[in-house]
Amino acid sequence: MLYLKLAxxxxxxxxxxxxxxxxxxxxxxxxxxxxxxxQQGQYDQMIDNTVGSFTGHLQVQKPGYFDESTLDNSLEVKxxxxxxxxxxxxxxxxxxxxxxxxxxxxxxxxKAAMVIGIDPDKEKTLSAPDQKIIEGTYFNSDSENGxxxxxxxxxxxxxxxxxxxxxxxxxxRGMSAAGAYPITGIMKFGLPEMNDAMVYLPLQTARxxxxxxxxxxxxxxxxxxPKQVSKVVSELRSDLGDEYAVLGWQTIMPELVQxxxxxxxxxxxxxxxxxxxxxxxxxxxxLMMTAERKFELGVMIAIxxxxxxxxxxxxxxxxFITFLGTGFGMLFSxxxxxxxxxxxxxxxxxxxxxxxxYGMEPFIRFSTDPSILIxxxxxxxxxxxxxxxxxxxxxxxxKPVEAMRH
Amino acid sequence: xxxxxxxxxxxxxNKDQVPVHALNGVDxxxxxxxxxxxxxxxxxxxxxxxxxxxxxxxxxxxxxxxHGTDMFSLKERELIDFRLHHIGxxxxxYNLIPVLTAKENIAFILQMQGRPQKECNQRSMExxxxxxxxxxxxxxxxxxxxxxQQRVAVARxxxxxxxxxxxxEPTANxxxxxxxxxxxxxxxxxxxxxxxxxxxxxxxxxxxxxRRVVTLVDGKVDSDEQRTSNIEQGTSN
Numbered sequence: 183m184l185y186l187k188l189a190x191x192x193x194x195x196x197x198x199x200x201x202x203x204x205x206x207x208x209x210x211x212x213x214x215x216x217x218x219x220x221q222q223g224q225y226d227q228m229i230d231n232t233v234g235s236f237t238g239h240l241q242v243q244k245p246g247y248f249d250e251s252t253l254d255n256s257l258e259v260k261x262x263x264x265x266x267x268x269x270x271x272x273x274x275x276x277x278x279x280x281x282x283x284x285x286x287x288x289x290x291x292x293k294a295a296m297v298i299g300i301d302p303d304k305e306k307t308l309s310a311p312d313q314k315i316i317e318g319t320y321f322n323s324d325s326e327n328g329x330x331x332x333x334x335x336x337x338x339x340x341x342x343x344x345x346x347x348x349x350x351x352x353x354x355r356g357m358s359a360a361g362a363y364p365i366t367g368i369m370k371f372g373l374p375e376m377n378d379a380m381v382y383l384p385l386q387t388a389r390x391x392x393x394x395x396x397x398x399x400x401x402x403x404x405x406x407x408p409k410q411v412s413k414v415v416s417e418l419r420s421d422l423g424d425e426y427a428v429l430g431w432q433t434i435m436p437e438l439v440q441x442x443x444x445x446x447x448x449x450x451x452x453x454x455x456x457x458x459x460x461x462x463x464x465x466x467x468x469l470m471m472t473a474e475r476k477f478e479l480g481v482m483i484a485i486x487x488x489x490x491x492x493x494x495x496x497x498x499x500x501x502f503i504t505f506l507g508t509g510f511g512m513l514f515s516x517x518x519x520x521x522x523x524x525x526x527x528x529x530x531x532x533x534x535x536x537x538x539x540y541g542m543e544p545f546i547r548f549s550t551d552p553s554i555l556i557x558x559x560x561x562x563x564x565x566x567x568x569x570x571x572x573x574x575x576x577x578x579x580x581k582p583v584e585a586m587r588h
Numbered sequence: 589x590x591x592x593x594x595x596x597x598x599x600x601x602n603k604d605q606v607p608v609h610a611l612n613g614v615d616x617x618x619x620x621x622x623x624x625x626x627x628x629x630x631x632x633x634x635x636x637x638x639x640x641x642x643x644x645x646x647x648x649x650x651x652x653x654x655h656g657t658d659m660f661s662l663k664e665r666e667l668i669d670f671r672l673h674h675i676g677x678x679x680x681x682y683n684l685i686p687v688l689t690a691k692e693n694i695a696f697i698l699q700m701q702g703r704p705q706k707e708c709n710q711r712s713m714e715x716x717x718x719x720x721x722x723x724x725x726x727x728x729x730x731x732x733x734x735x736x737q738q739r740v741a742v743a744r745x746x747x748x749x750x751x752x753x754x755x756x757e758p759t760a761n762x763x764x765x766x767x768x769x770x771x772x773x774x775x776x777x778x779x780x781x782x783x784x785x786x787x788x789x790x791x792x793x794x795x796x797x798x799r800r801v802v803t804l805v806d807g808k809v810d811s812d813e814q815r816t817s818n819i820e821q822g823t824s825n
Contacts, residue, residue: 184696184699188685188687188688191687191688192687195686195687478685478686481679481683481685482685483668484642484644484671484677484679485671485672485677485697485744486668486669486671486672486673486697486700486748487668487672487700488665488668488669488700489668491700581645582644583639583644583645586679
């Protein structure tokens, strides 16, 4: 209690110095938190735009399908599997898909395309193909005899709505897959590689085409809280056993994880520079504090104060300043993070168009994840504590006679 | 009875470069209840001797025993603890903790000794009364005059009921009135409470009132005078 009182009063002995140090800590926490919130917001958007709109947060497949994506590794949909998935409290929806490659042909030209069988209603909640129709209409039923073709592929094959698309490929267990389907709609995808090679069939129609009744290649799962992916994956793995492979989006899309990690790395360099500036600021203050009070510290040792107790006092002083600075920094960061969450930074003009072309949203919505604040606060706190080692080392060597001669 | 025994103390600074011999073999015994002034010209080794007696500095050679304990055989932590329990210090100036009040400065020593809060408060108040500052309990050092600060310093030095009080030039920064006041108080404590004081000074007003005057010249005891009263001078050794 005595040392708490001493430390608290000591920090207010030189108000201006304490306030300047606190301000530098506030700025550090504020800048690093806001910067991290912007970064994390971008990553959340990237994940949401890709994972949440096509891949799903996780997928249940037959073991081996991920490494060798053929229909022979497709999965028979059992009612028990659907029930188990639907019953999980974290799962929002389960969307079945069957996909493989086939040759798509118009009247004169043909091209390899990805042919995906979708549940017309459920798929609306994921890739929202109904929103991508630029010509024609969406499927009306699960077994409709029709096909949706991506814009780029339609242009290449020189086909349009009401034309017939011929599909030729290989079905389940080597069966030949062949069919001719009227084109009911043309879809436009943001990503060029999707726009140039996608064909959607209603699920039942696709199963008939692939001769794979009651089968899917994956059960795509959307979660209520995307941050729970790892937890749900491990729960489902233990619930479903070895019969099924449960893969999180990080496994399915390693390139997205790499892109985020690479970006996070460059952001970290900026943060490190910021931490160094703040670190030197705090170090300067500690240096002044220690030098200014050399005589006083010498007297304290002389009259019988144990060095350890004086060290505790100095650590407490720094902790007070750092806690106050960190607290205010977090407090000031929150409204900024929330403001830019609800009023995201918008891109305009060609940049916005280019981003939209890739199926992304042309704005940066800041994350409001409280762990960002806690993480940044902790980092600054650790920096301050590490710097406090200096006066402690200084204290160990302090000789009262020399200090009092100061 | 001798409470401090100083034997053949030598202190050499800058041993490896240009050696400075601050003390050249000092022998001294201080008895309980003495009021001793260490005097001498600048550079004679007064402060060095006090620092060594107080365990703040180590001698190059020689021994200091307090109540039979060889101070420099103690480990650093033990020495700090020894000072806390056995020695009171009064320094030249500005030696109070600036953020604590007069009472808290005195209580600080007691709290470091782990005494209960109630006892700390009681003893601090008693000591403040003893030094005539009972009306300055909640004043911080900056709100006190130099003389008042030194009185608080004396009260703090007495807080732990030490074996003796070491005071290095306690009146150096005080005016005549404050010096007289502080000396009166120290003499009263010496007479009434039998507190042993050892102080360095080159203030003639202080020297005149000392009961024993040890004069150092060139790091050696040049003379050691015992006086029977404040005015009457004793024999020269």
